Amino acid sequence: MSTPTPHYMIVGGGITGLSAAFYLKKRLEAEGRPFRISVVEKSAAFGGKIRTIEKEGFVIEKGPDSFLARKRPIIDLAYDLGLEQELTGTNPKAKKTYIVRQGKLHRMPPGLVLGIPTQMTPFMKTGLISPLGKVRAALDLVLPKREITNDESLGHFLERRLGKEVLERIVEPLLAGIYAGDTFNLSLKSTFPQFRTMEQKHRSLILGMMASRKNVPEETAHLPAAIRSSVFVTFKKGLQTLVSGLVAALESADLRTGLGVASIRQAGQQTEVLFEDGSSEIVDGVIVTSPTYQAAQILGHFPPASELKKIDYISVANVIMAFDRKDIPFELDASGFLVPRNEGSTITACTLTSAKWLHTAPEGKVLLRCYIGRSGEQEWPAWSDEQLISKARHDLRNLLGLTAEPLFTEVTRLNHSMPQYPVGHLEQIARFREELNAAMPQVLVTGAGFHGVGLPDCIRQGKEAAWQLADRIIH
Ligand code: FAD
Numbered sequence: 001m002s003t004p005t006p007h008y009m010i011v012g013g014g015i016t017g018l019s020a021a022f023y024l025k026k027r028l029e030a031e032g033r034p035f036r037i038s039v040v041e042k043s044a045a046f047g048g049k050i051r052t053i054e055k056e057g058f059v060i061e062k063g064p065d066s067f068l069a070r071k072r073p074i075i076d077l078a079y080d081l082g083l084e085q086e087l088t089g090t091n092p093k094a095k096k097t098y099i100v101r102q103g104k105l106h107r108m109p110p111g112l113v114l115g116i117p118t119q120m121t122p123f124m125k126t127g128l129i130s131p132l133g134k135v136r137a138a139l140d141l142v143l144p145k146r147e148i149t150n151d152e153s154l155g156h157f158l159e160r161r162l163g164k165e166v167l168e169r170i171v172e173p174l175l176a177g178i179y180a181g182d183t184f185n186l187s188l189k190s191t192f193p194q195f196r197t198m199e200q201k202h203r204s205l206i207l208g209m210m211a212s213r214k215n216v217p218e219e220t221a222h223l224p225a226a227i228r229s230s231v232f233v234t235f236k237k238g239l240q241t242l243v244s245g246l247v248a249a250l251e252s253a254d255l256r257t258g259l260g261v262a263s264i265r266q267a268g269q270q271t272e273v274l275f276e277d278g279s280s281e282i283v284d285g286v287i288v289t290s291p292t293y294q295a296a297q298i299l300g301h302f303p304p305a306s307e308l309k310k311i312d313y314i315s316v317a318n319v320i321m322a323f324d325r326k327d328i329p330f331e332l333d334a335s336g337f338l339v340p341r342n343e344g345s346t347i348t349a350c351t352l353t354s355a356k357w358l359h360t361a362p363e364g365k366v367l368l369r370c371y372i373g374r375s376g377e378q379e380w381p382a383w384s385d386e387q388l389i390s391k392a393r394h395d396l397r398n399l400l401g402l403t404a405e406p407l408f409t410e411v412t413r414l415n416h417s418m419p420q421y422p423v424g425h426l427e428q429i430a431r432f433r434e435e436l437n438a439a440m441p442q443v444l445v446t447g448a449g450f451h452g453v454g455l456p457d458c459i460r461q462g463k464e465a466a467w468q469l470a471d472r473i474i475h
Contacts, residue, residue, distance in 0.1 A: 005034045008469065009273055009281070011261045011298065012289035013041030014048020015455055016447040018246040019077065019462030020287045021253060026080075027470045037253040038283075040275075042260035042290075046247055049417060049448075050455075052238030055408070057362035058354075059238045060320055062412040064455055065353070065369075066090075066234040071456030073463065074242075075222055075233075081245040086237065087223075089230025090335065094355040098337035099173060100345070100399060101128050105337055108170070114192070115171030116162070116209040133165030137206075145203045151423050154191050155183030161195075161205045173338040176348055178453065180314040180374040180418045190421035190451070236359050239455075264288070265301045266440050285442040285473050287465045292419065292449035299445070304435040307428055311449050313416035315381055316373040319392040320353075320410040323366045327404030332366065337399070341376070345399070346391040348374050365407070370396070375420065385411040419449040426451075441472055 008024060010017045021039045028035040039046070049063040067074050069089070078084050098105040109126040111119025117137065124134055140161045154175070158167045172183050179186060188196055198208025227233055235241035247255065260276035267282055274280045288295045292308040299305035325332075332355040339345045347370040354361035354368075361367045370392040373380050380388065389409050396402040422428075429450055436443060446465040448458050 005036050006284040006473065007036045007038070007281075008285040008287075008473075009283045010037065010039045010287045010289065011264075011273075012048065012447065013039050013046040013255070013257065014289060014447070014458070015050060015242070016458040016462040016465075017041070017048070017287070017289035018046060018243065018250070019073075019459040020289060020446070020466045021250055021462075022077075022080075022246050022466075023463040024287075024466035024470060025250065025253065027467060031470075033470075037250070039250065039253060039255050040259050040261055040273075041255075041257045042276075044258055046255070046257065047240065047243040049414065050239045050243055051412075052240035053410070054238075055410070056322070058322055058365070058367055059357075059360045060367070060410055061234075061238055061369075062318065062320075062410065063414065064239060065351070065357070066232040066239075067455045069223055069227065069230055069233040071454065072222060073460040074456040077246075077459050078235075078242070081242070081249055083235070083241060083245050084224055086235045086241050087227055087233050088236045088357070088359060089227035090232050090356050091358050092229070094333055094335050094352065096334040098334055099128055099170060100337060100339045100343050101169060103343070103398065105399065108338075112170065112174075113209050113213060115166070115174045116205055118206070118210045118213050120206075128169050129165050133163060133169075136163030137166045139163070140204050140206050143204070145199045151187050151189045151426065153184045153423050154186040154188045154195075157188045157195060157199075158183065161199065168342070169340055173340045173349070176374050177338070177371070179420060180316050180348070181420045182375040185312075185375065185420060185422065187421045187423045187425045190425040234357065261288075261290075261298055263300055264298055264440075264443060271440065271442055285469045286444070287462075287469060288443070288445045289447040289462065289465075291416065291447065292445075293416065295445050295447075295449070299436075299443075302436065302439060304432055307432050308445075308449070310422060310428070311425070312420045312422070313449075314373065314375050314418040314420060315378060315413075315415045316371060316418060317380055317388055317414065318410075318412040319347075319370045319372065319388050320412070321368050321370070321389075321392070321406035322361070322408050323368070323402075323404055323406055325364050325366050327402075328366050329401050336369075339395075339399075341374075345395045346372055346380075347395045348372065348377075350396065350399075368396070381413070381415060419453060442469070444469055 010021045051062040053060045097108040106128045109122035117123035202208035262276045263274045270282050292311045296305045296308040335356040336351040338349045349371045351369045354366050444465045446461045
């Protein structure tokens with residue numbers, strides 16, 4: 001009697017789930033092992049947060065729009081899928097970024113990396129920070145390192161190294177683009193562990209950041225030459241290219257959309273997956289990649305999964321607007337601007353999308369993207385699309401003098417979309433995974449809620465889960 005082909009199921013078809021399926025397939029094929037892979041996605045389409053639309057010649061990202069070029073997993077995946085020629089960098093003529101201070105746009109001083117100064121002369125000249133604030137930041141150069149091994153909050157760490165002003169006026173608005181969070185509620189170890197390493201190795205965050213900058217050319221050596229100088233990279237036709245590439249590479253797999261997984265439970269040596277339509281299937285391994293609050297529901301039969309509910313998710317909205325170039329009363333020589341919390345604006349940032357990414361608008365047209373929502377500013381889901389547009393336009397009028405009627409607008413609502421890793425997150429996750437491994441060794445749970453929210457981190461996590469599953473299940 002022949003043994004049935006082992007069947008693996010990936011729950012969630014965002015970038016983590018698709019990457020997990022892709023790398024599981026690649027590994028099992030390379031080892032000549034028989035397998036069947038299913039990817040089950042609750043919504044109508046694959047891609048999760050990634051969604052690109054094309055409209056009147058514009059390329060519009062409704063979720064993420066790019067990624068950090070120095071992070072290998074996404075570039076490696078682009079090569080694995082034969083998509084490296086589709087990569088594109090930012091417009092070198094729009095490298096400036098502005099930060100709002102008392103209702104005015106100030107240029108971010110050159111040399112800031114993640115908000116940490118690496119060139120002291122431009123930092124000392126900026127009007128963003130008071131003279132006292134600059135002296136306080138410079139104290140980082142002489143303050144001793146703190147000998148602590150426990151996690152601490154990102155805000156606490158940055159405040160003790162660089163002072164309150166740099167934290168509030170520069171670093172927090174910059175990092176808000178990644179986490180939309182309150183830095184005092186975010187885990188340092190889970191968000192920027194390199195900051196802690198820099199402090200331990202170089203005593204000073206500024207000195208550590210200066211030293212790490214010297215490695216940049218090596219870090220980008222893997223990139224195609226045309227984009228080597230770009231910090232951020234995307235695909236010429238949008239990030240959907242990556243999703244379509246993965247879906248095409250998984251052609252022989254069983255790809256299902258519009259089907260949610262309700263729960264998972266142990267069934268002898270195997271796993272039973274129950275779907276929201278009432279059907280069920282017995283499989284040999286599962287990788288759950290949904291947001292953690294959904295994973296907690298799916299694993300409802302396994303009490304330690306309730307720990308996952310502690311990871312809060314912030315809701316954000318985007319208002320995207322298209323204009324005629326002639327209606328824009330300012331230079332398009334910057335990638336955009338950031339708005340700190342206490343500025344009284346609704347928008348938290350604005351990307352001058354078509355200045356930053358030349359492929360996103362037709363000749364003579366301009367695309368702007370305003371961000372709304374961060375921790376402590378979560379009233380927006382109750383507002384209508386018209387209210388969101390009106391508030392974003394009000395801010396653009398005040399900050400940029402932009403009064404023209406947009407050619408069109410696109411509003412995106414991403415409810416509960418930005419995970420906030422709490423202090424102690426890494427330890428909590430490690431404990432949860434240990435318990436899960438002991439109880440259900442053929443079930444793995446991963447994704448943006450665990451070890452990194454950026455697209456490259458999600459791909460890395462999907463690949464790691466695929467390899468762990470392949471290692472655990474020996475047939
Ligand atoms: P998701 O994309 O959330 O995918 C999970 C999937 O699971 C979803 O498709 C969901 O429908 C499905 N699912 C849920 N429950 C079930 C169920 N019960 N059964 C089956 N399927 C289920 N990162 C960057 O690197 N660069 C950026 O520019 C950037 N910008 C961002 C902008 C915004 C507005 C947001 C919200 C995030 C941004 N990020 C960015 C972060 C990045 O987009 C996400 O972290 C990443 O896309 C998450 O991928 P994922 O696969 O882990 O989760």
